[in-house]
Amino acid sequence: MVNFEVIEEYDHEQVVFCSNKEAGLRAIIAIHNTTLGPALGGTRMWNYKSHDDAMKDVLRLSRGMTYKAAVSGLNLGGGKAVIIGDSATQKNELLFRIFGKFVEGLAGRYITAEDVGTSVTDMEFVRMETKYVTGVSKALGGSGDPSPVTAYGVFMGMKASAKYKWGSDSLAGKKIAVQGAGQVARYLCEHLYNEGAEIYLTDINESKVKRVLETIKAQVVKPEEIYSLDVDVFSPNALGAIINNDTIGKIKAEIIAGGANNQLEREDLHGLMLMEKGILYATDYVINAGGLINVASELEGYSQDRALKQAEKIYDVIRKIFEISAKENVPTNEASNKMAEERLRSVGRISNTYTGRSSFSGRLGELFHK
Numbered sequence: 001m002v003n004f005e006v007i008e009e010y011d012h013e014q015v016v017f018c019s020n021k022e023a024g025l026r027a028i029i030a031i032h033n034t035t036l037g038p039a040l041g042g043t044r045m046w047n048y049k050s051h052d053d054a055m056k057d058v059l060r061l062s063r064g065m066t067y068k069a070a071v072s073g074l075n076l077g078g079g080k081a082v083i084i085g086d087s088a089t090q091k092n093e094l095l096f097r098i099f100g101k102f103v104e105g106l107a108g109r110y111i112t113a114e115d116v117g118t119s120v121t122d123m124e125f126v127r128m129e130t131k132y133v134t135g136v137s138k139a140l141g142g143s144g145d146p147s148p149v150t151a152y153g154v155f156m157g158m159k160a161s162a163k164y165k166w167g168s169d170s171l172a173g174k175k176i177a178v179q180g181a182g183q184v185a186r187y188l189c190e191h192l193y194n195e196g197a198e199i200y201l202t203d204i205n206e207s208k209v210k211r212v213l214e215t216i217k218a219q220v221v222k223p224e225e226i227y228s229l230d231v232d233v234f235s236p237n238a239l240g241a242i243i244n245n246d247t248i249g250k251i252k253a254e255i256i257a258g259g260a261n262n263q264l265e266r267e268d269l270h271g272l273m274l275m276e277k278g279i280l281y282a283t284d285y286v287i288n289a290g291g292l293i294n295v296a297s298e299l300e301g302y303s304q305d306r307a308l309k310q311a312e313k314i315y316d317v318i319r320k321i322f323e324i325s326a327k328e329n330v331p332t333n334e335a336s337n338k339m340a341e342e343r344l345r346s347v348g349r350i351s352n353t354y355t356g357r358s359s360f361s362g363r364l365g366e367l368f369h370k
């Protein structure tokens, strides 16, 4: 059943159902808001329990992309796609090419990228049918792995947090607990180590920890120990919902700054609990925007230097959010939403009938003005 109430509740412009029996494709593309530019967001492939779950996920994630792009100063809107299915067994060229045709049909209102369950190879199949795709391999002019840029943005956001909390943005001598030793954590640890921080590292996968220890020194701890360490900064870079009723009581760090998505188990509660405990929380979707900045950079002809320069600005954005939070006495996650909404309001919502603006340049302009 099409449920307009749900779509209205999330305030979306357009939701597209894509189906092709032969390819076994069932997908939903959600365009949340194109006030600032074309809606960019990845395609997630997941075995959802129900179509309702898929719908909720795509609406929630695409709205999140609007906020992330807006707060990061990007000329992009928010969108996301989900393909319903098992990414381990149901992927093939036809599926992604047919999906690519649907993306092409949106004529640039939505630009896709890889996400959970999809890969660079999948996006290359999508690319055969549409140019409205980012995150393809470097060989095809894409941006490749976004993690170095994400990690640099997290590092900048952590420094801004240190400056706000302690008056200096140096992390030298600071004790930092890093949860996860994956792609983002690996590059982040290098920055922290070079700055002279004391790193405590954990991962459920020992080989990941070993790889990080090839380039830096860190004290390795058990996964369950990471929350209660006597450290200055807790940096979550693994999974979501790790800030919750159970962990907030354990955290001794004065700052939480990490790249993981959806860190607060409950947006409406746990940001407030952190504020009341005096823990400075660098909002996840702001501090980890380097990944989006990286793929967005593809639209102007990819340059990692340019992407890194832009990710550096996360420092200022985080600082501004702390200022809004203090001035308005609201949790930092709420201050981040306010800042994003303010930018959207200042540009003005020109949904549904949006036809593009002349200020875009490069591939972004070319794509969006089509």
Ligand code: NAD
Residues within 6 Å of the ligand: 146, 147, 148, 150, 179, 180, 181, 182, 183, 184, 185, 202, 203, 204, 205, 208, 223, 237, 238, 239, 240, 259, 260, 261, 288, 289, 290, 291, 292
């Ligand atoms: P990754 O898969 O390379 O690394 C995640 C690591 O977390 C893995 O090594 C995994 O073993 C570990 N892990 C899982 N559960 C754990 C637990 N309970 N305790 C400790 N470690 C655990 O992923 P990534 O690309 O480094 O991304 C990390 C986080 O950052 C994710 O939440 C991701 O959504 C987010 N993020 C990543 C990017 C990016 O550019 N890669 C951009 C924005 C946000």
